[in-house]
Amino acid sequence: MIWFRPAIRFSPFAVVLALAACSPGAEEATPTLTPSPAEAPATAAPPGPDAETVGGDGSAIDLQALTAEDLSAETLPGELACSFSGADDQLLLLARGDVASGEPAVGVVKVSGYVERIAAPGGYDAMLDGANFAGRGKTVLVEVTGPAQGGGESPPRPGALTYQRADGASRLFQGLWTCGP
Template identity: 55%
Template sequence: MPFPKRGATLTDTLSASLLAITLITGCSDPSSDAEAPEAQPPSTSPSAEAPNDSGEQESATASGQTRGGDGSEITLNALTEADMREASLSGELGCQFTTDDGEVLLIAMGKVASSDAAQGVVKVAGYVERVSAPGGFDGITASPTFSGKGKTVHIEVTGEPTEGGESPPRPATLTYDRADGAQRDWQGEWRCGP
Protein backbone atom coordinates (compact mmCIF):
# COMPACT_ATOMS: atom_id res chain seq x y z
CA MET A 1 0.00 0.00 0.00
CA PRO A 2 1.51 3.34 -0.99
CA PHE A 3 2.16 6.05 1.57
CA PRO A 4 -0.35 8.88 1.51
CA LYS A 5 0.73 12.02 -0.30
CA ARG A 6 0.82 15.22 1.60
CA GLY A 7 -2.66 16.79 1.68
CA ALA A 8 -4.48 13.55 0.69
CA THR A 9 -7.21 12.26 2.94
CA LEU A 10 -7.39 8.72 4.24
CA THR A 11 -10.46 8.08 2.05
CA ASP A 12 -8.55 9.19 -1.08
CA THR A 13 -5.67 6.87 -0.19
CA LEU A 14 -7.96 3.88 0.48
CA SER A 15 -9.87 4.43 -2.75
CA ALA A 16 -6.64 4.59 -4.76
CA SER A 17 -5.33 1.48 -3.04
CA LEU A 18 -8.52 -0.52 -3.69
CA LEU A 19 -8.51 0.56 -7.34
CA ALA A 20 -4.87 -0.54 -7.70
CA ILE A 21 -5.58 -3.91 -6.07
CA THR A 22 -8.62 -4.48 -8.28
CA LEU A 23 -6.67 -3.68 -11.46
CA ILE A 24 -3.70 -5.81 -10.46
CA THR A 25 -5.90 -8.77 -9.51
CA GLY A 26 -7.99 -8.57 -12.68
CA CYS A 27 -5.03 -8.24 -15.02
CA SER A 28 -2.49 -10.52 -13.42
CA ASP A 29 -4.53 -13.65 -12.60
CA PRO A 30 -4.01 -15.86 -15.64
CA SER A 31 -5.79 -18.77 -13.95
CA SER A 32 -9.21 -17.07 -14.21
CA ASP A 33 -8.95 -16.97 -18.03
CA ALA A 34 -7.28 -20.36 -18.30
CA GLU A 35 -9.80 -22.20 -16.13
CA ALA A 36 -12.80 -21.57 -18.37
CA PRO A 37 -11.36 -23.26 -21.47
CA GLU A 38 -9.97 -26.11 -19.37
CA ALA A 39 -13.38 -26.69 -17.80
CA GLN A 40 -15.16 -26.88 -21.19
CA PRO A 41 -13.27 -29.57 -23.14
CA PRO A 42 -14.60 -32.59 -21.21
CA SER A 43 -18.17 -31.74 -22.24
CA THR A 44 -17.41 -30.44 -25.76
CA SER A 45 -14.53 -32.68 -26.75
CA PRO A 46 -15.41 -34.92 -29.74
CA SER A 47 -13.65 -37.85 -28.10
CA ALA A 48 -15.74 -37.40 -24.96
CA GLU A 49 -18.99 -37.31 -26.95
CA ALA A 50 -18.22 -40.26 -29.20
CA PRO A 51 -19.41 -42.98 -26.79
CA ASN A 52 -22.69 -41.15 -26.11
CA ASP A 53 -23.36 -40.48 -29.79
CA SER A 54 -22.62 -44.05 -30.83
CA GLY A 55 -24.76 -45.39 -28.00
CA GLU A 56 -27.71 -43.25 -29.06
CA GLN A 57 -27.24 -44.23 -32.69
CA GLU A 58 -27.13 -47.94 -31.81
CA SER A 59 -30.36 -47.76 -29.81
CA ALA A 60 -32.08 -45.76 -32.55
CA THR A 61 -31.20 -48.35 -35.21
CA ALA A 62 -31.67 -51.48 -33.13
CA SER A 63 -34.17 -54.03 -34.48
CA GLY A 64 -37.67 -53.37 -33.24
CA GLN A 65 -37.25 -49.60 -32.92
CA THR A 66 -38.73 -47.02 -35.27
CA ARG A 67 -36.08 -45.14 -37.22
CA GLY A 68 -36.52 -41.83 -39.05
CA GLY A 69 -39.74 -40.15 -40.07
CA ASP A 70 -41.56 -37.69 -37.83
CA GLY A 71 -40.51 -39.51 -34.66
CA SER A 72 -43.82 -41.27 -34.02
CA GLU A 73 -43.72 -45.01 -33.34
CA ILE A 74 -44.72 -47.59 -35.96
CA THR A 75 -47.07 -50.09 -34.34
CA LEU A 76 -48.14 -53.36 -35.95
CA ASN A 77 -50.64 -55.37 -33.93
CA ALA A 78 -51.17 -59.13 -34.12
CA LEU A 79 -53.96 -60.12 -36.49
CA THR A 80 -56.76 -61.96 -34.71
CA GLU A 81 -58.75 -64.89 -36.14
CA ALA A 82 -61.64 -62.45 -36.69
CA ASP A 83 -59.34 -59.98 -38.53
CA MET A 84 -58.16 -62.75 -40.86
CA ARG A 85 -61.68 -64.06 -41.50
CA GLU A 86 -63.11 -60.58 -42.15
CA ALA A 87 -60.29 -59.75 -44.60
CA SER A 88 -61.92 -62.15 -47.11
CA LEU A 89 -58.71 -62.56 -49.11
CA SER A 90 -59.10 -64.45 -52.38
CA GLY A 91 -56.58 -66.91 -53.71
CA GLU A 92 -55.65 -70.58 -53.68
CA LEU A 93 -52.58 -70.42 -51.44
CA GLY A 94 -51.25 -68.02 -48.86
CA CYS A 95 -48.33 -66.86 -46.75
CA GLN A 96 -48.02 -65.39 -43.29
CA PHE A 97 -45.35 -63.62 -41.26
CA THR A 98 -45.22 -64.69 -37.62
CA THR A 99 -42.96 -62.97 -35.07
CA ASP A 100 -40.61 -64.84 -32.76
CA ASP A 101 -43.30 -64.23 -30.08
CA GLY A 102 -45.91 -66.10 -32.17
CA GLU A 103 -47.91 -63.05 -33.34
CA VAL A 104 -49.15 -63.05 -36.95
CA LEU A 105 -48.40 -59.58 -38.39
CA LEU A 106 -49.19 -60.15 -42.09
CA ILE A 107 -51.24 -62.64 -44.09
CA ALA A 108 -51.56 -62.75 -47.88
CA MET A 109 -53.32 -64.90 -50.46
CA GLY A 110 -52.75 -65.27 -54.18
CA LYS A 111 -53.55 -67.37 -57.22
CA VAL A 112 -50.95 -69.81 -58.52
CA ALA A 113 -49.46 -69.01 -61.96
CA SER A 114 -51.30 -65.68 -62.09
CA SER A 115 -50.21 -62.14 -62.83
CA ASP A 116 -52.98 -60.81 -60.57
CA ALA A 117 -51.63 -59.17 -57.42
CA ALA A 118 -51.64 -61.16 -54.21
CA GLN A 119 -53.73 -59.47 -51.52
CA GLY A 120 -52.82 -59.19 -47.86
CA VAL A 121 -53.55 -57.37 -44.61
CA VAL A 122 -51.60 -55.88 -41.71
CA LYS A 123 -52.98 -54.29 -38.55
CA VAL A 124 -51.48 -50.82 -38.11
CA ALA A 125 -52.10 -49.17 -34.72
CA GLY A 126 -55.33 -51.14 -34.27
CA TYR A 127 -56.67 -50.80 -37.86
CA VAL A 128 -56.63 -53.64 -40.40
CA GLU A 129 -55.25 -52.28 -43.69
CA ARG A 130 -54.87 -53.90 -47.10
CA VAL A 131 -51.60 -54.41 -48.96
CA SER A 132 -50.79 -56.13 -52.26
CA ALA A 133 -47.81 -57.61 -54.10
CA PRO A 134 -47.42 -58.37 -57.81
CA GLY A 135 -47.23 -61.87 -59.29
CA GLY A 136 -49.94 -63.81 -57.50
CA PHE A 137 -48.95 -66.54 -55.03
CA ASP A 138 -45.70 -67.29 -56.89
CA GLY A 139 -44.64 -63.66 -56.42
CA ILE A 140 -44.91 -63.74 -52.62
CA THR A 141 -43.13 -66.98 -51.70
CA ALA A 142 -39.50 -65.76 -51.69
CA SER A 143 -38.91 -62.16 -50.48
CA PRO A 144 -41.96 -60.13 -51.51
CA THR A 145 -42.67 -56.43 -51.21
CA PHE A 146 -46.24 -55.41 -50.41
CA SER A 147 -47.59 -51.92 -51.03
CA GLY A 148 -50.53 -50.13 -49.49
CA LYS A 149 -51.74 -46.63 -48.76
CA GLY A 150 -48.79 -44.78 -47.15
CA LYS A 151 -46.78 -47.93 -46.54
CA THR A 152 -44.50 -50.60 -47.98
CA VAL A 153 -43.97 -53.92 -46.22
CA HIS A 154 -40.96 -55.99 -47.28
CA ILE A 155 -40.35 -59.59 -46.25
CA GLU A 156 -36.71 -60.66 -46.46
CA VAL A 157 -36.22 -64.42 -46.14
CA THR A 158 -32.94 -64.79 -44.25
CA GLY A 159 -32.32 -68.53 -44.11
CA GLU A 160 -33.24 -72.10 -45.02
CA PRO A 161 -36.46 -73.80 -43.84
CA THR A 162 -36.36 -74.65 -40.15
CA GLU A 163 -38.49 -77.82 -40.52
CA GLY A 164 -39.77 -80.17 -43.23
CA GLY A 165 -43.19 -80.59 -44.77
CA GLU A 166 -45.18 -78.97 -47.52
CA SER A 167 -45.16 -75.47 -45.95
CA PRO A 168 -41.94 -75.15 -43.95
CA PRO A 169 -41.29 -71.86 -42.14
CA ARG A 170 -38.18 -69.90 -43.06
CA PRO A 171 -36.47 -67.27 -40.89
CA ALA A 172 -37.34 -63.78 -42.12
CA THR A 173 -37.39 -60.08 -41.34
CA LEU A 174 -40.46 -57.91 -41.89
CA THR A 175 -39.56 -54.28 -42.62
CA TYR A 176 -42.35 -51.71 -42.51
CA ASP A 177 -41.64 -48.44 -44.39
CA ARG A 178 -43.99 -45.53 -43.75
CA ALA A 179 -44.48 -42.75 -46.34
CA ASP A 180 -42.70 -40.18 -44.11
CA GLY A 181 -39.47 -42.23 -44.19
CA ALA A 182 -39.95 -44.03 -40.87
CA GLN A 183 -38.95 -47.68 -40.80
CA ARG A 184 -39.16 -50.57 -38.33
CA ASP A 185 -38.13 -54.26 -38.41
CA TRP A 186 -39.58 -57.40 -36.85
CA GLN A 187 -37.84 -60.77 -36.70
CA GLY A 188 -39.78 -63.97 -37.25
CA GLU A 189 -40.63 -66.50 -39.95
CA TRP A 190 -42.31 -66.55 -43.36
CA ARG A 191 -44.47 -69.57 -44.13
CA CYS A 192 -46.19 -70.16 -47.46
CA GLY A 193 -48.47 -72.95 -48.67
CA PRO A 194 -51.97 -74.37 -48.42
Protein backbone atom coordinates in the same frame (compact mmCIF):
# COMPACT_ATOMS: atom_id res chain seq x y z
CA MET B 1 3.90 -21.76 -72.82
CA ILE B 2 0.23 -21.85 -71.82
CA TRP B 3 -0.64 -22.19 -68.20
CA PHE B 4 -4.04 -23.21 -67.12
CA ARG B 5 -5.37 -23.81 -63.73
CA PRO B 6 -7.88 -26.58 -63.04
CA ALA B 7 -11.14 -25.36 -61.64
CA ILE B 8 -11.43 -25.91 -57.92
CA ARG B 9 -14.87 -26.76 -56.72
CA PHE B 10 -16.04 -26.61 -53.16
CA SER B 11 -19.17 -28.25 -51.96
CA PRO B 12 -21.59 -26.02 -50.07
CA PHE B 13 -21.05 -28.25 -47.02
CA ALA B 14 -17.25 -27.67 -47.14
CA VAL B 15 -17.76 -23.90 -47.38
CA VAL B 16 -20.08 -23.92 -44.34
CA LEU B 17 -17.57 -25.96 -42.34
CA ALA B 18 -14.73 -23.63 -43.32
CA LEU B 19 -16.74 -20.55 -42.32
CA ALA B 20 -17.81 -22.16 -39.07
CA ALA B 21 -14.20 -22.95 -38.21
CA CYS B 22 -13.28 -19.29 -38.62
CA SER B 23 -16.15 -17.91 -36.57
CA PRO B 24 -15.86 -17.06 -32.87
CA GLY B 25 -16.72 -19.97 -30.59
CA ALA B 26 -15.91 -22.54 -33.26
CA GLU B 27 -13.82 -24.50 -30.78
CA GLU B 28 -16.93 -25.09 -28.66
CA ALA B 29 -19.27 -26.30 -31.41
CA THR B 30 -18.40 -29.33 -33.45
CA PRO B 31 -20.83 -30.36 -36.17
CA THR B 32 -22.41 -33.77 -35.81
CA LEU B 33 -23.31 -35.60 -38.98
CA THR B 34 -26.00 -38.27 -38.84
CA PRO B 35 -27.36 -39.97 -41.93
CA SER B 36 -31.02 -39.57 -42.68
CA PRO B 37 -33.12 -42.77 -42.67
CA ALA B 38 -33.10 -42.72 -46.48
CA GLU B 39 -29.28 -42.74 -46.47
CA ALA B 40 -28.93 -45.49 -43.86
CA PRO B 41 -28.11 -48.90 -45.32
CA ALA B 42 -31.24 -51.00 -45.73
CA THR B 43 -29.46 -54.20 -44.67
CA ALA B 44 -28.12 -52.89 -41.36
CA ALA B 45 -30.13 -54.57 -38.64
CA PRO B 46 -30.28 -52.90 -35.23
CA PRO B 47 -29.53 -55.01 -32.16
CA GLY B 48 -32.24 -57.17 -30.65
CA PRO B 49 -34.95 -59.31 -32.24
CA ASP B 50 -37.01 -56.33 -33.36
CA ALA B 51 -35.89 -52.79 -33.96
CA GLU B 52 -37.60 -49.64 -32.80
CA THR B 53 -39.07 -47.17 -35.26
CA VAL B 54 -36.40 -45.14 -37.04
CA GLY B 55 -36.99 -41.80 -38.76
CA GLY B 56 -40.20 -40.19 -39.84
CA ASP B 57 -42.19 -37.83 -37.64
CA GLY B 58 -41.09 -39.57 -34.44
CA SER B 59 -44.24 -41.62 -33.89
CA ALA B 60 -43.82 -45.35 -33.39
CA ILE B 61 -44.82 -47.99 -35.92
CA ASP B 62 -47.11 -50.29 -33.93
CA LEU B 63 -47.54 -53.49 -35.95
CA GLN B 64 -49.94 -55.74 -34.05
CA ALA B 65 -50.97 -59.39 -34.23
CA LEU B 66 -53.86 -60.21 -36.54
CA THR B 67 -56.71 -61.92 -34.69
CA ALA B 68 -59.23 -64.46 -35.95
CA GLU B 69 -61.82 -61.67 -35.83
CA ASP B 70 -59.61 -59.43 -37.99
CA LEU B 71 -59.18 -62.18 -40.58
CA SER B 72 -62.85 -63.15 -40.69
CA ALA B 73 -63.72 -59.53 -41.54
CA GLU B 74 -61.38 -59.57 -44.57
CA THR B 75 -61.90 -61.42 -47.84
CA LEU B 76 -58.54 -62.24 -49.39
CA PRO B 77 -58.68 -63.77 -52.88
CA GLY B 78 -56.29 -66.53 -53.85
CA GLU B 79 -55.63 -70.26 -53.74
CA LEU B 80 -52.61 -70.29 -51.41
CA ALA B 81 -51.27 -68.09 -48.63
CA CYS B 82 -48.04 -66.81 -47.12
CA SER B 83 -47.75 -65.46 -43.61
CA PHE B 84 -45.19 -63.70 -41.45
CA SER B 85 -45.13 -64.52 -37.75
CA GLY B 86 -43.08 -62.42 -35.37
CA ALA B 87 -42.18 -62.84 -31.72
CA ASP B 88 -44.29 -65.29 -29.74
CA ASP B 89 -45.73 -66.67 -33.01
CA GLN B 90 -47.91 -63.57 -33.49
CA LEU B 91 -49.35 -63.39 -37.01
CA LEU B 92 -48.22 -59.99 -38.36
CA LEU B 93 -49.00 -60.42 -42.08
CA LEU B 94 -51.24 -62.73 -44.10
CA ALA B 95 -51.39 -62.64 -47.91
CA ARG B 96 -53.11 -64.84 -50.48
CA GLY B 97 -52.57 -65.25 -54.19
CA ASP B 98 -53.23 -67.55 -57.11
CA VAL B 99 -50.56 -69.85 -58.54
CA ALA B 100 -49.18 -68.87 -61.97
CA SER B 101 -51.15 -65.65 -61.96
CA GLY B 102 -50.48 -62.12 -63.11
CA GLU B 103 -52.96 -60.85 -60.53
CA PRO B 104 -51.43 -59.36 -57.38
CA ALA B 105 -51.30 -61.21 -54.09
CA VAL B 106 -53.47 -59.40 -51.53
CA GLY B 107 -52.72 -59.28 -47.84
CA VAL B 108 -53.38 -57.54 -44.54
CA VAL B 109 -51.40 -56.10 -41.64
CA LYS B 110 -52.70 -54.51 -38.44
CA VAL B 111 -51.18 -51.15 -37.56
CA SER B 112 -52.16 -49.16 -34.47
CA GLY B 113 -55.42 -51.08 -34.19
CA TYR B 114 -56.44 -50.81 -37.87
CA VAL B 115 -56.38 -53.68 -40.36
CA GLU B 116 -54.90 -52.38 -43.62
CA ARG B 117 -54.70 -54.03 -47.04
CA ILE B 118 -51.47 -54.47 -48.96
CA ALA B 119 -50.68 -56.04 -52.35
CA ALA B 120 -47.67 -57.48 -54.17
CA PRO B 121 -47.40 -58.15 -57.90
CA GLY B 122 -47.17 -61.68 -59.30
CA GLY B 123 -49.62 -63.71 -57.24
CA TYR B 124 -48.61 -66.59 -54.98
CA ASP B 125 -45.50 -67.61 -56.93
CA ALA B 126 -43.91 -64.19 -56.47
CA MET B 127 -44.29 -64.41 -52.67
CA LEU B 128 -42.42 -67.69 -52.10
CA ASP B 129 -39.00 -66.14 -51.46
CA GLY B 130 -40.28 -62.91 -49.90
CA ALA B 131 -42.22 -60.04 -51.39
CA ASN B 132 -42.54 -56.26 -51.63
CA PHE B 133 -46.06 -55.28 -50.62
CA ALA B 134 -47.51 -51.80 -51.00
CA GLY B 135 -50.56 -50.12 -49.57
CA ARG B 136 -51.86 -46.65 -48.72
CA GLY B 137 -48.91 -44.79 -47.23
CA LYS B 138 -46.85 -47.88 -46.57
CA THR B 139 -44.49 -50.47 -48.01
CA VAL B 140 -43.96 -53.84 -46.35
CA LEU B 141 -40.85 -55.74 -47.41
CA VAL B 142 -40.47 -59.42 -46.52
CA GLU B 143 -37.05 -61.02 -46.99
CA VAL B 144 -36.23 -64.67 -46.42
CA THR B 145 -33.01 -64.79 -44.39
CA GLY B 146 -32.33 -68.51 -43.96
CA PRO B 147 -33.16 -72.09 -44.95
CA ALA B 148 -36.43 -73.85 -44.10
CA GLN B 149 -36.82 -75.04 -40.54
CA GLY B 150 -38.19 -78.55 -40.41
CA GLY B 151 -39.84 -80.62 -43.09
CA GLY B 152 -43.26 -81.04 -44.54
CA GLU B 153 -45.07 -79.32 -47.35
CA SER B 154 -44.80 -75.77 -46.00
CA PRO B 155 -41.87 -75.42 -43.60
CA PRO B 156 -41.30 -71.92 -42.17
CA ARG B 157 -38.15 -70.00 -43.07
CA PRO B 158 -36.47 -67.29 -41.01
CA GLY B 159 -37.26 -63.87 -42.35
CA ALA B 160 -37.27 -60.13 -41.80
CA LEU B 161 -40.25 -57.85 -42.27
CA THR B 162 -39.56 -54.15 -42.74
CA TYR B 163 -42.53 -51.82 -42.43
CA GLN B 164 -41.87 -48.46 -44.13
CA ARG B 165 -44.20 -45.50 -43.72
CA ALA B 166 -44.59 -42.71 -46.29
CA ASP B 167 -43.00 -40.17 -43.91
CA GLY B 168 -39.71 -42.11 -44.03
CA ALA B 169 -40.18 -44.06 -40.80
CA SER B 170 -39.32 -47.76 -40.79
CA ARG B 171 -39.26 -50.65 -38.36
CA LEU B 172 -37.72 -54.10 -38.66
CA PHE B 173 -39.32 -57.29 -37.32
CA GLN B 174 -37.63 -60.71 -37.19
CA GLY B 175 -39.70 -63.85 -37.55
CA LEU B 176 -40.79 -66.69 -39.81
CA TRP B 177 -42.11 -66.61 -43.40
CA THR B 178 -44.37 -69.53 -44.27
CA CYS B 179 -45.97 -70.22 -47.65
CA GLY B 180 -48.27 -73.02 -48.71
CA PRO B 181 -51.69 -74.54 -48.33
